[in-house]
Amino acid sequence: MNWKVLALLPALTLATALPAFSLSNHKSQNPATATYVAQSTPQKKTIKKTNAVAKQKPRSVAKRSNVLTVGSRGETVKTAQNSLKQQGFYTANVDGVFDNRTRAAVIKFQKSKGLRADGIIGRRTLAALK
Numbered sequence: 001m002n003w004k005v006l007a008l009l010p011a012l013t014l015a016t017a018l019p020a021f022s023l024s025n026h027k028s029q030n031p032a033t034a035t036y037v038a039q040s041t042p043q044k045k046t047i048k049k050t051n052a053v054a055k056q057k058p059r060s061v062a063k064r065s066n067v068l069t070v071g072s073r074g075e076t077v078k079t080a081q082n083s084l085k086q087q088g089f090y091t092a093n094v095d096g097v098f099d100n101r102t103r104a105a106v107i108k109f110q111k112s113k114g115l116r117a118d119g120i121i122g123r124r125t126l127a128a129l130k
Contacts, residue, residue: 066122066123066126067120067121067122068080068098068120068121068122068126069098069103069119069120069121070098070099070100070102070103070119071098072097072098073096073097073098074096075096077096077097077098077102078094078095078096080098080102080106080121080126080129081094081095081096081102081105082094083129083130084102084105084106084109084129087109089105089106089108089109089112090102090105091105098121103119104119106119106120106121106125107119109125109128109129110125110128113128115128
């Protein structure tokens with residue numbers, strides 16, 4: 001027997017033992033929320049999708065203009081690299097490209113200042129660099 005099937009066997013057993021959740025049992029539920037109903041019968045499986053939740057805009061750190069991450073380029077990156085170099089955290093050439101060496105220097109700097117060491121130059125890290 002396949003090891004993947006063996007690994008999923010306890011979950012499948014539990015899923016078939018529990019009764020399926022149904023919207024018809026709970027009339028007071030908010031209709032704006034999405035609920036998936038899956039009922040398994042010996043003959044067939046039924047999956048029902050109700051009203052979808054309004055899409056929320058994903059908060060991506062890399063898309064904010066005031067944040068520098070790996071792949072960022074420009075004068076702001078050069079300024080940050082210069083600040084890191086003056087403080088002894090960055091030893092490579094200042095080229096305005098946020099690469100893995102710059103990220104490593106940012107992490108060292110963040111750790112030394114007690115900031116969250118994520119390798120991203122955001123508002124707090126930029127303020128500490130100045």
